[in-house]
Amino acid sequence: MSAVDRRFDHTDIDDVIHGRLRLGVMAYLSTASPASFVELRAKVNATDGNLSAHLQKLEDAGYVRIEKSFKGKKPHTDVHLTDKGRDAWIGYLARLQALLGAARRD
Numbered sequence: 001m002s003a004v005d006r007r008f009d010h011t012d013i014d015d016v017i018h019g020r021l022r023l024g025v026m027a028y029l030s031t032a033s034p035a036s037f038v039e040l041r042a043k044v045n046a047t048d049g050n051l052s053a054h055l056q057k058l059e060d061a062g063y064v065r066i067e068k069s070f071k072g073k074k075p076h077t078d079v080h081l082t083d084k085g086r087d088a089w090i091g092y093l094a095r096l097q098a099l100l101g102a103a104r105r106d
Helices: 004-008 020-032 036-046 046-060 081-106
Strands: 066-070 076-080
Touching: 020 036, 020 046, 020 076, 020 081, 036 046, 036 076, 046 066, 076 081
Parallel strands: none
Antiparallel strands: 066 076
């Protein structure tokens, strides 16, 4: 692939992050890690089931770590951005910036 073609290469965008809700989760956690499940659900405007499914995908990729505990008798879940997740987030943003930069030049 030539250098010009590489600027427009969208194939290495991280599909795990690129989903709209997962993108919101990663963006929020990049500045607010850890965040409680309840806080995260409110920030990304998701249902419990939808957020759980997307967090599972991020956890399977090693991007987040889920920590379950109890506060008193109530279950509590914290979501942490992992080092691997932070690196993936920074790489994702860099790839988008490259695509945007290529679009501005042409």
